Structures are given as structure tokens and as C-alpha cells.
Amino acid sequence: MLTTIKDSIVACMATYPDRFDVLERSARSISGQLDHLFIYVNETLDGFPDLTSLKNVTILNGAEHEGNISANGKVYPLNLLSNCLVFTIDDDFIYPSNYVSKIKFIFKICKNNCCVAVHGSILPPELEWYFDRTHVFAARDSLLRAELVNLAGSGTFAFHQSTLNTNFSDFQPDVQVDLIFSSLARQRGLPIWSPSRPKDWLIPLRPDGLMQDMKKEVTYHTYEARKLDWSFSVYRDIATKALQKNGRPMSEIYSDLNLSQALISALGTGRTPANWQTSRKNFLARRNYLRLLSPKGPTSHNEYGSQI
Template sequence: MRLAAFGSDRRAQLRLSTLPRIGGLASIPSRADDIAVVLSRIVPQVERLYLFLHGYTEVPAAARHPRVVPILAPPDTPYRASGKFYGLKQQTMPCLYFCFDDDILYPDDYVQRMTAGILRYGGKALVGIHGTDYPGPGTRYTRDRRGFHFRRRLSFDRLVDELGCGTLAFASTLIDVDPRRWPYGDMDDLMLAIEAQRQGIPRIAISRRRHSLMPIHEAQPDSLWVRTVADDSRQSAQLAELHQLLGRSRTPAAAPVVPPTASWPAAPGR
């Protein structure tokens, strides 16, 4: 599949370029010491940032900003990392939506570069920095993969199977994303890849220079990736569904897991 097939005309680019830039970030209390520096990098780049504070008992001082909409979510909510999509359901008008993580240092021109990626494909693709391919019908989520890490150089845009949601951007009108329909709220990269493939939406890792983004920490004991490496059985079951959607497997995927019944926390007043 050629990337040129997703090219854009000038009219579509102009329309998209006028949309507001809205961000979504999910954080956990163990990253509270880093949230100030992360917010200092990204808040100036967006018109509004929805900050999903999973397990926090109070709003951090750094989040008390007119552009930040903090959401205190209880520890038992099933929406952890996927809380970064909370803001999509709060926006009543189209926007360009940017997802962030609480342990990455983003450059000052990050939103600008991601916007250029959205415009390059006319808003018809999810674009991101951190990408993963799952070549062949491999069955293990953590083993049978080829990754394109966000801190590494990528010379050319390329189609990938999965994008990391911490370095993701898209036009809000492109895809219907609602983690309340997902069986899990702690594996948003894979669940979004499945959702996008069902809707026929390509995922594109865009070109970048080396070290354009840098991790603050990696492999923290409470990170989702560390937990996945220890036991990737749930993710591997979902990977079978992605393989089936991609036409790479003759083995039927497992029956879908019933989504949790919990709802989003109430939206704060503005």
C-alpha cells in the first residue's frame, strides 16, 4: 500500500489547518514529580489540554492553568492510559487531537510537526512517532514485533500496524474513538490499532530526526510495558484479532471480551 494514496488536496489542508489544537494526557501519581516539566513543554502548543489524573487525590499545582482541564479519576477506573482520549468526547466541534504521555519530553515544535503530518495526508490517517509492525502471523505481542522507537531517526514516513498513543495525532472527525467500548483501558496502542483497522484507517509513523523526543524515564516498575513484558497473554489474544483484520492469520481470533461497565468520570465545570 503506497502512502501517496492518502495524499491531500490544498482545500483539505486549509480546512484542517484552521481547526483548534486540543491535547489529551493521562497521568498516574508516581509521575507527579515529572508532570510540571511535561506540561511546560506541551501546554503552550495546544489551545486546551484534557489532563486525566488517574488515582490522584488532588490536582497538581502545575495543572492549575487556564488551558488545562484536569479530571480527577478514581484509582479503580478501568481507563488508565486510555484516559488521554477523554477530551474527544468533551469536544463538540471538530479539532486536531494530540495525545501525550507523562514520561516523555516533547520538543517545542512537536504539535507543529504533527500537524504537518496530519495535513500531509489530508486528515485521512492517524499519524505518530512511535510505531510497531507485527510481520507474519506471530502470536506473542512482546516478541513478534518490529519497533520504530520515538527517539530513533526515521528517514521516511511509513505505514505501520500500530502507533504508540503517547506520540499520536489525528483529526477528530477521522475516527470514532471511545475506550468505553474497548475490553481493556490499559492497552490503548493495540486497541486503537484494532479500531482503526476495522474502520479502514491507516496508521503512519512520520519521519523525524534522532532524539527529537526523549524519555524522562523508561521501564519504570509501574509502567504498562513492564507489566506487559511480565505477562502479555491479554495483549497476545488481542493481537490475534489484529492479525485477522490484517489478513495475516487463518486462525479465528478469540471471542471479544465484554467491555467494562464503568463510565467516564464526570466532566469538570468550566
């Protein structure tokens, strides 16, 4: 019988049979940093790896719960948690040994008034297509200084339930975990920080085929994302108000968070930083979007790149 877990550090993962061959490596890389790890298994348990040596892991057989719900499986355990620091993670990353401690330190600095996404993106203000980005801070890439983002990658996302209290029903019926988490953070006035890190701090074990498949059509994500204003001015206001709750001089907080100088300047002046401005990536993405709308259908060559 499942019981509520309180005041703990918990990670939630979803998996399916095509990832079973890399799942153990991923789970083992992070389980020792946690109080508890939930793994929601889609489709079937046939061929599932032996994780019995990981004593703090709960396996949720989808067939006994909500069935095959894809990435939404990583938010299914939220109803079982109370006042926890929650990490949503993917089954195809190797997480570094200091992953939890580094992100936990950010929450300490911000007094839980934030979210964190190692893989974070910036959507442009005038959004036409969900896969249009002004910049992507990819999980495996180095980042010398922390940055502010408006779209989180849920395989590297963290939040505290004291400031972002959400449950499984908030993510129904479609699969759009990244977008919903990002929208909820915005509603709660929580900035999303992408932390500084060395190259290959996180190591992907598989390419994200699902995301690449989604780029071949205009999905429901686009229509939902169009409803919001993704401008820097909106997120500057969110970040400034959240940091002011800390009660310390802004300069000290900026230093503790290791924010980039360009971002610090933009937070002060209100001028849109370069990472939030339209770039060549946007034009390439918009060209692909127009090709999707053409009678000939999508191009077979993805010129926007492999990262979301």
C-alpha cells in the same frame, strides 16, 4: 462544568502520583502548542504539581469521574471533543517545540485520511505474542524517512475526529489503548505514519515500567491481537486507498510525506519491505514467549530489549 470543545487542537494525557515529579516539564513542553490540554489524574491529587500558569489545561480528578483507570484516562476526554485534531500523549515525555506543527502538516497532506504515531511498531503476520515485533521505530530514535506501521504507541499518537470518531466506551473494560487505536485506524481505512525526525526529537523522562511488567506474562493484548492479520499486504491496501483520496499524483504525496524509498517501492510492487520481515528480534521475542509458557515461568532477563 465540562463543555464540548469543537474544531480545535487538543491533547489528552493520563497521569498518576509516581509521575508527578516529571509531569510539569512534560505538560509545559506541549501545552503552548495546543488549544487545550486535558490531564486525567489517577489515584489521588495529593502532591499534584501547580499548573495554574498553563491557562489551557483542564485537570480531571479521576475520583470524580471513572476512578483509577490507568492509561485509559487519556481517552476519557474524547466524549468532550468534536471535530478536533487529537493528540494522545504521555506524562513522561518532553515534546519538541515543533511537535504539533509537524504532525499537523502530515494531516494536511493526507486530508485527515491518516493517523500518526511517532513511536510506532510493526507486528508480524503470524502473531503468537503481543510483544513480538518485526521492527520498532522508537520515539527518541532518529528516522530519516517516514515509515508505515501497524501498531501505534498511544503516547505519541494523533488522529482527526472527522475520520476516526471514537469515544471512551470503545476502550472499555481493559487497558489496551495502543492496540485499540491501531485496530480502529485499520477499521476506518487509515494508515498510521511514523514521521521522519532527528534523534531525541522526543525525550523520555522515565523508563516505561508498566510495559516491562506486562512482558512478564501473556496478557489479554496477545489474545486480542491474534484475531487480526497484520500482514504488509493488508496495510499496503489501506495506505494506497487512503492516499488515492488526496487526488494528487502519488509521487508528489510520497515526497511531501518524506517516505522511505524502500517503502515507496513496496507500496508500488507489493513486496514486503525489510522492516516488515521476520528478524532476529522476532526469534528473541518468541524465545521469551516460550519461556513464559514453561513450567519454570518467565526468564528474569529480558532479551527483547527495552522498547515495545
